[in-house]
């Protein structure tokens with residue numbers, strides 16, 4: 001049967017961004033049976049033994065205690081499981097000197113669903129028919145933002161400025177405040193910090209500037225903190241969390257080892273929380289409670305925060321160091337390659353300036369030497385500018401073993417050498 005779809009149905013029937021590429025990757029892996037690929041496309045966090053053990057212990061505690069029936073055999077409140085909300089409130093008040101209460105927290109089924117709720121509650125056409133834009137102030141950003149809007153024309157991303165260190169082969173994106181428009185037509189502002197895919201961390205000053213501009217128009221700012229402190233603490237550079245009346249701090253337990261349980265946490269002004277909570281109730285009544293119950297234990301005991309600092313962060317920081325050292329050693333010096341400053345998250349972001357082919361063609365070439373990276377093109381959701389740069393970048397996952405990372409970067413360097421030699425760059 002071929003059901004007739006509505007505009008929304010059709011929109012949601014398409015996979016966007018990196019999900020579409022993942023299909024090609026899965027088919028490559030399936031078709032290449034017996035052939036070894038180093039797959040550096042994964043967004044799934046590594047299962048770290050200490051982290052898995054924490055979740056196992058929290059589960060055992062839940063299973064053996066009197067709370068089990070209440071958690072699993074009953075419906076609960078739309079806002080989330082009480083003990084988790086309490087643990088989050090206490091932890092954030094203590095760590096950051098806040099004065100939030102349970103009215104400032106909402107638990108969603110993963111943070112992706114939180115962005116879906118926000119995208120369609122604050123972005124799109126309002127009652128007067130005015131299009132409220134969802135502003136991504138620094139493109140590239142998380143590919144999942146491309147699939148969250150029922151009204152795709154609402155998504156607006158801005159080209160960054162580039163700070164380039166030619167000799168060191170490094171670069172960093174910065175928001176271009178001269179181009180950026182946050183005004184009464186803006187529904188909300190959204191960015192990930194640390195950023196997937198680039199590993200960029202917007203500075204405290206940049207974030208405050210964005211928050212202040214948005215506040216002057218009563219516009220909410222959603223800070224996607226999937227990689228931020230206090231869990232999973234995947235920032236390799238200092239950063240402060242920025243709170244404010246118009247800020248919704250959005251976090252996720254996925255990168256702290258719990259992606260299967262789908263726990264997203266929004267912290268912010270009561271009114272923002274209420275809007276999203278109501279949307280969530282209409283959608284699914286409430287988020288699943290088993291993951292929330294074990295998360296309450298891990299946060300309350302302080303162990304999640306501690307493991308984030310002592311295990312999760314050093315693990316990925318070490319991978320990044322290996323990747324950087326290998327690229328610095330193996331990449332041809334006369335090719336304009338640039339690695340984004342590795343300030344956080346679980347990815348590295350490589351820009352091959354003046355690449356004599358598209359990112360997709362280069363991705364195919366890399367597959368021939370058994371290496372899979374993600375072509376960068378799908379990480380520019382909402383960007384309308386025609387910008388060559390979008391076809392010159394690659395996301396490299398830091399979830400592989402040390403040896404795999406080294407081997408893959410050496411092979412990458414060889415392919416880079418070949419393709420630039422075949423068509424030398426104009427100096």
Ligand SMILES: Cc1ncc(COP(=O)(O)O)c(C=O)c1O
Pocket residue numbers: 043109110111112113142144192195196224226251252253254259262263264
């Ligand atoms: C920046 C960012 N935001 C949000 C998500 C979605 O995470 P989840 O829905 O698992 O909380 C991801 C997942 O990779 C991400 O990288």
